[in-house]
Amino acid sequence: xxxxxxxxxxxxxxxxxxxxxxxxxxxxxxxxxxxxxxxxxxxxxxxxxxxxxxxxxxxxxxxxxxxxxxxxxxxxxxxxxxxxxxxxxxxxxxxxxxxxxxxxxxxxxxxxxxxxxxxxxxxxxxxxxxxxxxxxxxxxxxxxxxxxxxxxxxxxxxxxxxxxxxxxxxxxxxxxxxxxxxxxxxxxxxxxxxxxxxxxxxxxxxxxxxxxxxxxxxxxxxxxxxxxxxxxxxxxxxxxxxxxxxxxxxxxxxxxxxxxxxxxxxxxxxxxxxxxxxxxxxxxxxxxxxxxxxxxxxxxxxxxxxxxxxxxxxxxxxxxxxxxxxxxxxxxxxxxxxxxxxxxxxxxxxxxxxxxxxxxxxxxxxxxxxxxxxxxxxxxxxxxxxxxxxxxxxxxxxxx
Numbered sequence: 001x002x003x004x005x006x007x008x009x010x011x012x013x014x015x016x017x018x019x020x021x022x023x024x025x026x027x028x029x030x031x032x033x034x035x036x037x038x039x040x041x042x043x044x045x046x047x048x049x050x051x052x053x054x055x056x057x058x059x060x061x062x063x064x065x066x067x068x069x070x071x072x073x074x075x076x077x078x079x080x081x082x083x084x085x086x087x088x089x090x091x092x093x094x095x096x097x098x099x100x101x102x103x104x105x106x107x108x109x110x111x112x113x114x115x116x117x118x119x120x121x122x123x124x125x126x127x128x129x130x131x132x133x134x135x136x137x138x139x140x141x142x143x144x145x146x147x148x149x150x151x152x153x154x155x156x157x158x159x160x161x162x163x164x165x166x167x168x169x170x171x172x173x174x175x176x177x178x179x180x181x182x183x184x185x186x187x188x189x190x191x192x193x194x195x196x197x198x199x200x201x202x203x204x205x206x207x208x209x210x211x212x213x214x215x216x217x218x219x220x221x222x223x224x225x226x227x228x229x230x231x232x233x234x235x236x237x238x239x240x241x242x243x244x245x246x247x248x249x250x251x252x253x254x255x256x257x258x259x260x261x262x263x264x265x266x267x268x269x270x271x272x273x274x275x276x277x278x279x280x281x282x283x284x285x286x287x288x289x290x291x292x293x294x295x296x297x298x299x300x301x302x303x304x305x306x307x308x309x310x311x312x313x314x315x316x317x318x319x320x321x322x323x324x325x326x327x328x329x330x331x332x333x334x335x336x337x338x339x340x341x342x343x344x345x346x347x348x349x350x351x352x353x354x355x356x357x358x359x360x361x362x363x364x365x366x367x368x369x370x371x372x373x374x375x376x377x378x379x380x381x382x383x384x385x386x387x388x389x390x391x392x393x394x395x396x397x398x399x400x
Contacts, residue, residue, distance in 0.1 A: 001268055003101035004279035004400065007042055008187045008367030009034045010262035013203045013355040016120030021200040022259040025191055027056070027063050027119035030261035031071035035113065037189045038265055039077070045275055046077035050109050053100055054263075055092025055116030055359035056085050058123040067117060087359070090326065091288075091385045091393035092116050093262060094362025098286040098395055100266040110271040115263030116360035125257065125358070132389055143238045143294040145231040147388055148222035148249055150296040151327035153235045155248045157295070158333055162248040165328035166215040169253035169352045171342065172325060176349025177208035184348055184375065187262075187367035205256040205355045220247035221254065238294040253328040258355030262363035281370055281397040284380075285311035291390040297330045299392020300384045301337025307382065307394040315339050318396070319378035322365040324385035325350035334384070348372060361385065366397065373399055 011030055014022030022030070031054060039046055052075075054068035069083030088095040093116030100114035132138055133146075145153075155165060179185060180202060190201035226232035232245040265277075272279055287306035291299040300323060308315060315338050323331045323345055335345060348368060351361065362385055369381040384394035 001105050003104040003283045005281040006265040006277045008264045009037045010364045010367050011191050011260045012200050013258040013260040014200050015204045016257035016259050020121045023121040027117045028070050031117040032074040034261050034263045035075040048111050051112045052083040053096040053114045055096045057358040058128050060128045061123050063123050089388040091387040092359040101283040104268050111267035113263050115363040117261035118357040118359040119259045120257045121259050149226050149231045151249050152247045155329040156242050156246045160329045165248050165253045168328040170212050172349045172352040173210040176206045176353035179348035186371040203354050206353050215252045218250040218252050221250045223247040249327050255326050255351035255356035258357050260357035260360050262360045279400045284398045285396040287394050289392045293390035296390045297386040300334035300386050303392035303394040304338050304384045307396050311396050318380050318382045320381045321345045322369045322383045325352040330386050
């Protein structure tokens with residue numbers, strides 16, 4: 001049995017700070033607005049939707065107590081609708097789609113809403129704590145270091161220069177600015193307040209005025225942390241071939257912290273015919289891969305190659321790639337590992353320009369990929385993300 005994506009909806013991304021436009025909007029409301037938009041866009045008989053699977057990384061405070069069920073309850077879909085919240089760190093939004101596809105392909109479910117939500121202005125990154133990063137009994141023997149140090153370790157080990165990562169970041173901003181001006185983000189909706197008035201109608205972090213000179217002037221973000229807290233030494237101890245950690249990442253070439261939510265509608269062929277829905281894409285393959293937790297962010301290449309093998313495809317068979325821009329060096333390394341160049345990767349910019357709302361990003365990338373494949377009249381796409389702790393995730397979709 002096949003699993004199809006019938007539609008995708010995402011909110012605009014708001015800056016994840018006290019000054020961000022979406023700080024007054026709860027994560028429950030962000031997710032609920034995507035559910036209501038999905039219903040309206042498809043004239044959806046919501047009694048047929050069986051479950052809501054949402055990725056969410058910071059499951060405390062506003063995002064605690066199973067936010068998927070909370071949003072389902074608020075959605076006006078009906079009391080029958082169940083919800084489950086999952087956490088595969090940055091891969092959560094894509095993992096939700098993959099789990100929905102597995103349910104559908106197994107015959108256990110017919111129609112599921114899958115996606116993710118993260119309000120990083122209201123629930124700060126790391127607010128949930130956790131042994132991997134907070135407990136010395138776990139972090140020390142595991143050689144766990146902060147992700148920014150891992151990104152700089154990748155750049156140091158594989159000789160990606162400051163100019164390399166800044167040039168990549170500049171291109172992300174330029175591509176996102178062009179996509180915004182051209183109206184390419186078809187799956188995107190404005191976020192409204194309780195009165196139905198739009199509080200944000202475009203992605204807040206895109207900076208079309210970005211220059212390479214401006215990026216070059218920014219100080220590295222992780223140099224002091226690496227030296228004073230000893231994390232550079234931990235990285236070098238694990239990778240002694242690296243003589244020095246060269247700190248090249250900063251706020252301008254790393255993913256922006258933002259708020260947002262995204263969902264897809266995943267179901268089998270029979271339910272689509274019953275409801276008069278036209279499938280847009282088939283979920284062709286999905287894979288995960290674990291990596292060393294010190295360098296941590298190199299799982300994209302192995303996971304993508306595993307998904308390609310599962311689908312019986314080569315990297316050249318994929319028309320467009322969406323690779324999450326956690327840090328510039330991560331994507332450069334991933335492109336090297338897969339054997340592709342930047343020309344068909346993140347063609348409308350990525351998280352460096354648009355932002356990375358942790359639990360929602362994988363689903364957002366899927367919707368962006370769907371829109372662009374249709375706009376260009378292309379067929380196949382691959383979505384992939386690196387994941388904290390040493391993981392990677394990848395999903396291949398094919399146009400119907």
